[in-house]
Amino acid sequence: MDEILKHFDEYQEVDLAYNKISNYLAQNLAEALSLNTSVKKLNLECTDLSQRALGFLEDGLSQNSTLETLNLAENALGDVSMKDMASFLRRNTTIRSLDLSSNDISDAGIASLADALKINKSLQHLNIYDNRISDGALTVLSDVITANPTLQRLNLGSNKISNAGVIALADTLQKTQCLRFLDLSRNENISDESVAALGEALKKSSSLRELDLGENKCTQTGALALAAAFDGDCALENLNLSWNQVGDEGVMALAEKALSSKSPLQILNLTHNGITDEGVVVIAKNLGANTTLDTLILASNKCGNEGIASLAHALGQNMSVRHLNVCRNHIGDDGIDFVAEMLKVNSTLEELDISKNDFGDEGAEYLAEALQQNATLKILSCHSNKTTDSGARSFVDALRQNSTLHELNLRYGNQVCVI
Secondary structure (H helix, E strand, C coil): CHHHHCCCEEEEEEEECCCCCCHHHHHHHHHHHHHCCCCEEECCCCCCHHHHHHHHHHHHCCCCCCCCEEEEEEECCCCHHHHHHHHHHHHHHCCEEECCCCCCCCCCHHHHHHHHHHCCCCEEEEECCCCCCCCHHHHHHHHHHHCCCCCCCCECCCCEHHHHEEEEEEEEHHHHHHHEEEEECCEEEEEEHHHHHHHHHHHHHCCCCEEEECCECHHHHHHHHHHCCCCCCCCCEEEECCCCHHHHHHHHHHHHHHHCCCCCCEECCCCCCCCEEHHHHHHHHHHCCCCCCCCEEEECCCCCCCHHHHHHHHHHHCCCCCCEEECCCCCCCHHHEEEEEEHHHHHCCCCCECCCCCCCCCHHHHHHHHHEEECCCCCCCCCCCEEEHHHHHHHHHHHHCCCCCCCCEEECCCCCCCC
């Protein structure tokens, strides 16, 4: 630490994460920050900062005119320390990204920050993931979003937010055009009611580009509301609905709208949503005309050979998808045959994850043959299937002729002993 402080002016990034910073060291760091004109990123994650130490740092940071990114995650700062943080934010004019995740902050702490956040005109990204904030904090943050047009990214995942708070936030999103990224993942009480409110907001919001609703309670009803948003001014490029309960009916409605030729969507994550072949067939149908989707994640669903056959056929024509993840499904050797035929003609796909399925050496041979012709795939993950040494040798032979594949993952969960 002393050596870092000695050469502080030589750095643009300083990473002190997972070191214990005492009050004495915090005081020295604060003095260095007050004089420094080079450091732009400071990582103090999990450094056991005390309230007094944060007070020292606040004094130093308030005099600093270059720092843009500050990470204070996992320090158990609590609500009282947010008063010092608010004082810093009132005076600072350079900070763009502030990470306060995992700090035991409740609604009271957010209330302390709110007035400062309304005044601060530099902060663009606020991360308060994994705290104790609830609906009251969202009402306060809605006022912040209205008053502060510079805030663009807001992480609210893994808190105690319910439908009432999200509905209040959705109402604000209809009236403002600044927020580009919103993370509401892992809030146990967010369900279709608030997802429907977000869907209405998305019809009118041309600013929100990324929405994370992973690990909530969205069913086909919520998916229908999100699908309808793509008929309006929805500008979403990244939608995460992983670990919800969308099902086939929900995904079919979503595919018809979110994967249409006019949709701006680039990343769609539907991991663990109970989607069967019926739903995957409709996804495939809509991929044919789609020109924007870059990443499709269907991991941990119930897709079998019929579904993957439709998807492979669509990707034989699609020219936009570069990343496909269908791990943890029910794809056997016959299904992999369709994937292999697609790889022979596809010139776009760069990453394919088919790990944890049900194919063996026959499927491995199909893939190996395709790799001899494919010139774009860079990463292929096949671990945790039923491949033996025979299938692995097929891959080895194929790689002698393939110069584009950078990574082939067979490393565990198969029956490969010697190649």
